[in-house]
Structures are given as C-alpha cells and as structure tokens.
Amino acid sequence: MATTAEPGESLRERKKRLMRRQLSDTAAEMFLTHGFDAVRVAEVAEACGVSEKTVFNYFPSKEALLLDRLEPTSEALSTALARPEVTPLEATLGLLADELAATVAGFAGPDRDGAVAAYLRFGDMIDRTPALYAYSSAMTDRFVIAACQALARRTGGAPDDPELLITAAALVGLWRVQASSLRRHLAGDGDVVGLTEAVTADVERAAHVLERGLNG
Incomplete structure (x- = not known):
C-alpha cells in the first residue's frame, strides 16, 4: 500500500486516505479467507485497531467496504x-x-x-x-x-x-x-x-x- 502523500494532499487527508485503504484491504482479505457473510464489521474494525463506528464513518455499509x-x-x-x-x-x-x-x-x-x-x-x-x-x-x-x-x-x-x-x-x-x-x-x-x-x-x-x- 502506497504511503507517500499525493500532490496537494494535507497530512489529515493522507491519514484518512490511508485508513480508508487499510480498512478496505483488510476487509477484502478477511472476506476472501472466511466468506463475506461470516465476517462481521466489528471484526474488521478490531483487525485494524479501530472501533466499528470508525469503519462506518468511512463506509456506509459492509458491502461498501469491498466495492x-x-x-x-x-x-x-x-x-x-x-x-x-x-x-x-x-x-x-x-x-x-x-x-x-x-x-x-x-x-x-x-x-x-x-x-x-x-x-x-x-x-x-x-x-x-x-x-x-x-x-x-x-x-x-x-x-x-x-x-x-x-x-x-x-x-x-x-x-x-x-x-x-x-x-x-x-x-x-x-x-x-x-x-x-x-x-x-x-x-x-x-x-x-x-x-x-x-x-x-x-x-x-x-x-x-x-x-x-x-x-x-
């Protein structure tokens, strides 16, 4: 996962982009390994070290985590x-x-x-x-x-x-x-x-x- 800042990107924007990417990538890996229905959003949050509420602050639904x-x-x-x-x-x-x-x-x-x-x-x-x-x-x-x-x-x-x-x-x-x-x-x-x-x-x-x- 690229960690360098994009042109014109502030530190806050960079942190949000990287967190969003981490959540999505982690969810994709867990879904592929265990199945979409078998993984709860709370488990994705725990794997990323954040709260379930934080996940939903970035993604409106479980499906959006992947797509x-x-x-x-x-x-x-x-x-x-x-x-x-x-x-x-x-x-x-x-x-x-x-x-x-x-x-x-x-x-x-x-x-x-x-x-x-x-x-x-x-x-x-x-x-x-x-x-x-x-x-x-x-x-x-x-x-x-x-x-x-x-x-x-x-x-x-x-x-x-x-x-x-x-x-x-x-x-x-x-x-x-x-x-x-x-x-x-x-x-x-x-x-x-x-x-x-x-x-x-x-x-x-x-x-x-x-x-x-x-x-x-």
Whole structure:
C-alpha cells in the first residue's frame, strides 16, 4: 500500500486516505479467507485497531467496504464523456484500457499465480453473495445515470431522453464485457502473457457492435 502523500494532499487527508485503504484491504482479505457473510464489521474494525463506528464513518455499509472502490469509476466516466475532442465510445475505451493496464500490472509480481487466484476468487465471491451482487448491480445503475447526465450536458439533451439512456447503458455495459473477458482468459492456464491484447480484442469486438448502432 502506497504511503507517500499525493500532490496537494494535507497530512489529515493522507491519514484518512490511508485508513480508508487499510480498512478496505483488510476487509477484502478477511472476506476472501472466511466468506463475506461470516465476517462481521466489528471484526474488521478490531483487525485494524479501530472501533466499528470508525469503519462506518468511512463506509456506509459492509458491502461498501469491498466495492466502494468502484466509486472513482463513476467520476472518471463523467469527466471522460465531457471531453469534446473524443467520441463517447473513444472516451469509454480509454478508461477501460487504463483500468485493464492497472489490473494486469497487479499480476506482474513474483506471486503471479496468487494474484490471479485472488482476483478470480474476488469475482466469484461477488457473484455468489446476494448482498454483494445487489450492491454491484446498484453501482452499475449509478454509472449509467452518471453517464447519461454527462451525455445530456454534452448534447444539450434531457437526462431522461431514451436515446441518451440506452447509449449510456451500452457504454457502461463494456465494463461487464471487459470483466468477463479478463476472468475467462485468466481462468484458463493462468498465463498472463498477451492478456491485455486478448481482453482488448474482446472489448473492441463489442465496441464495434456499439459503434455501428450509435452511428446509426
């Protein structure tokens, strides 16, 4: 976990960021080891040396401990879609490429097999835990709303315009394509050589379908 201060970050902000990251990382490790339903928030708090109230000061729910890190994606999507020099599809593909590069970089360490296994177990845990799956689905809905609002500002349309809504949903759907492709390729022999190219090819195939429809 990085402990250096970020540009313009005060000591107080740095301490809060590091505590938030510690709580999230500790929770993820405990959930993966024992199961999401078997671990109480109080146990995560105890492992981090803080009170349960402190945990809820940082995260609104137990599910958010694990999935709240998706929140920056919503903000990044809104920012990217506001860029007039690129199309909405290009902006979305750029974000996906950055996220893929960061994820694949996590598999480049000495314990590559362990990192791959943990990533696959993380995805399986979300799919098999009703509370996490529901929270993840709700986050996806928030991404669609954020994307639709950004497109409305870009085009001058209404946020509830049917064409903008379906466009936003289609763009956000590319995250599912990328996640599914990544897990599929990793679940083979665990070899990450050429992983970026393989996943990118799958995403671009899906994007080509969208491009034909959106251009129409």
